[in-house]
Amino acid sequence: MSSVQDVLFKTLSDPTRRAIFERLCRDGETTVVALTAQAGVSQPVVSKHLGVLKQAGLVQGRQDGRQTHYSAQLDALAPLTDWTREMTGFWQSRFNSLEDLLKRMDQ
Numbered sequence: 846m847s848s849v850q851d852v853l854f855k856t857l858s859d860p861t862r863r864a865i866f867e868r869l870c871r872d873g874e875t876t877v878v879a880l881t882a883q884a885g886v887s888q889p890v891v892s893k894h895l896g897v898l899k900q901a902g903l904v905q906g907r908q909d910g911r912q913t914h915y916s917a918q919l920d921a922l923a924p925l926t927d928w929t930r931e932m933t934g935f936w937q938s939r940f941n942s943l944e945d946l947l948k949r950m951d952q
Contacts, residue, residue, distance in 0.1 A: 849924045850924045850925065850928055852901050853901060853903070853921070853922070853924060853925050854925070856897055856898060856900075856901040856903060857903075859894070859897075861884065861885075861886060861890070861894055862894040862897060862898060864884070865880055865884060865891065865894050865895065865898065866898055866903055866904065866917060868880065868883070869904060869915060869916060869917035870917045870919065873916065874907070874914045874915065874916040875914065875915060875916075876912050876913065876914055876915070877891055877892055877895065877912075877913065877915070878912070880895075880915070895915055899915075901921070902918060902921040903917065903918055903921045903922075904916065904917055904918060905918050
């Protein structure tokens with residue numbers, strides 16, 4: 846597994862961080878204040894999670910006066926999408942081989 850995938854998996858392994866990222870994916874650009882209102886954790890905790898997400902390339906911040914508006918960077922998920930596709934192909938091949946073996950054993 847590449848280091849980019851490691852970073853993405855580690856970043857999204859935290860449930861609060863994943864929930865923040867999912868909310869940005871669903872709802873679009875929003876502020877820390879708006880994220881904090883529904884996160885169930887304090888503003889400093891939300892800001893810390895946003896920093897980790899930003900460092901991993903999963904979110905981007907845009908300054909507007911005194912507020913930063915955050916948005917999800919869906920293209921950053923490409924390494925995980927590629928990995929998932931690769932693993933799906935791997936396991937599908939294994940299951941097909943097992944199915945062939947079982948059919949031969951039944952004959």
